[in-house]
Amino acid sequence: MSKRKIILGIILLLLSYLFYWTFEPFSLNPFSEQPISLSESKNNLNCNELNSFSYKADSIINSAIEKNEFLGISTGVYSENCGNWLSTAGFLNKRNQKKPNQLSKFRIASISKTMTAIAIFQLYEKNIIDLDIPIQNYLPEFPKKKKGDITIRQLLNHTSGISYYKSDFESVHFTHYPNSIKALEKFKNRELEFEPATSFLYSSYGYTILGAIIEKVTEKSYQNYMQENIWNKAEMTQTNIEDSNLNYENKTDNYIKLGNTFYRSPQNDLSHSYAGGGIQSTAEDMLKFGKAILNYQLISPKTTELMIQLNKPNNKEREYTNGWFNGITPKYGKVIEHNGKQVGCSSFFRIFFDKKAVVVTLANNMNSREEVRNLSIELSYLLLEMKNN
Numbered sequence: 001m002s003k004r005k006i007i008l009g010i011i012l013l014l015l016s017y018l019f020y021w022t023f024e025p026f027s028l029n030p031f032s033e034q035p036i037s038l039s040e041s042k043n044n045l046n047c048n049e050l051n052s053f054s055y056k057a058d059s060i061i062n063s064a065i066e067k068n069e070f071l072g073i074s075t076g077v078y079s080e081n082c083g084n085w086l087s088t089a090g091f092l093n094k095r096n097q098k099k100p101n102q103l104s105k106f107r108i109a110s111i112s113k114t115m116t117a118i119a120i121f122q123l124y125e126k127n128i129i130d131l132d133i134p135i136q137n138y139l140p141e142f143p144k145k146k147k148g149d150i151t152i153r154q155l156l157n158h159t160s161g162i163s164y165y166k167s168d169f170e171s172v173h174f175t176h177y178p179n180s181i182k183a184l185e186k187f188k189n190r191e192l193e194f195e196p197a198t199s200f201l202y203s204s205y206g207y208t209i210l211g212a213i214i215e216k217v218t219e220k221s222y223q224n225y226m227q228e229n230i231w232n233k234a235e236m237t238q239t240n241i242e243d244s245n246l247n248y249e250n251k252t253d254n255y256i257k258l259g260n261t262f263y264r265s266p267q268n269d270l271s272h273s274y275a276g277g278g279i280q281s282t283a284e285d286m287l288k289f290g291k292a293i294l295n296y297q298l299i300s301p302k303t304t305e306l307m308i309q310l311n312k313p314n315n316k317e318r319e320y321t322n323g324w325f326n327g328i329t330p331k332y333g334k335v336i337e338h339n340g341k342q343v344g345c346s347s348f349f350r351i352f353f354d355k356k357a358v359v360v361t362l363a364n365n366m367n368s369r370e371e372v373r374n375l376s377i378e379l380s381y382l383l384l385e386m387k388n389n
């Protein structure tokens with residue numbers, strides 16, 4: 001056999017492997033049907049008016065699965081005095097058609113910012129930090145900027161001028177940083193996009209700085225602080241940062257949805273922004289987080305009000321305030337929420353503050369953000385309408 005044929009053979013083998021790795025066909029049998037993994041729910045709702053909720057909610061989820069809106073999900077709703085309802089559907093991965101369960105870990109992406117905001121307000125509540133002085137008072141490693149001083153409040157509100165990713169490709173990282181302080185090296189020497197407090201620019205890097213401040217003033221890693229002061233207090237047993245150096249059992253694979261096809265993604269490293277988008281969790285744990293906020297287990301009522309108060313109380317549009325998209329709805333009152341989008345994740349989390357209800361949906365593929373939001377809204381409205389009748 002000639003050398004040329006050997007090289008061509010090797011190239012074909014590599015291309016075949018790359019094709020199989022990327023597309024992960026459900027079956028090598030071209031005549032087999034694509035399997036469907038429908039909703040497997042756990043109903044803990046104990047209010048009589050919600051007796052038929054599970055049946056209707058399962059139907060909503062199954063319809064979304066059959067429309068191929070996402071690959072796999074973990075979703076649920078919580079209502080004060082009634083309990084919760086949880087469901088998983090779809091697949092953790094296409095390769096072996098493994099189904100998720102209540103303990104399967106999903107990336108939550110930018111919903112991580114809400115937890116970081118709570119941590120910052122805990123430190124504020126203890127008089128460890130001031131929201132309105134230059135961040136160099138806590139983080140001298142971060143250089144001062146020509147366009148002005150940055151404060152913690154501006155980082156929380158995305159009004160600091162810190163840049164966002166230069167492109168979609170920059171959000172995919174393969175470098176591992178041991179902590180948030182080291183992760184500042186990625187962007188700390190960039191100039192600000194505008195003078196602080198003069199405009200709005202959503203920035204996960206701004207939350208990396210907040211993570212570094214948490215590490216600096218507490219002398220703990222971001223993971224350890226969050227574990228001790230957020231996750232343990234809320235009894236969130238399945239929540240932690242996603243460390244690319246560790247292997248996790250029952251963890252979703254990551255996919256990107258293009259058209260109606262789910263393509264496997266490389267395992268990008270999230271250590272560049274643990275505080276802005278590097279946490280993994282389950283629907284059940286996220287409902288516990290929402291419940292802890294509603295019950296003021298993490299910060300006081302006064303501090304909670306400071307965190308979620310609108311800058312313009314009569315504004316009918318949503319505002320971004322201190323880690324949350326925030327607004328008043330005519331029918332359901334005060335609502336705070338956050339969505340998430342990154343490789344391997346589309347997510348949505350909402351707290352109906354006045355109605356004392358929570359909803360969350362986590363999917364293991366990118367580019368299903370609207371579908372995940374719509375599913376969450378439909379489930380929460382079903383819950384609230386049935387409870388009110």
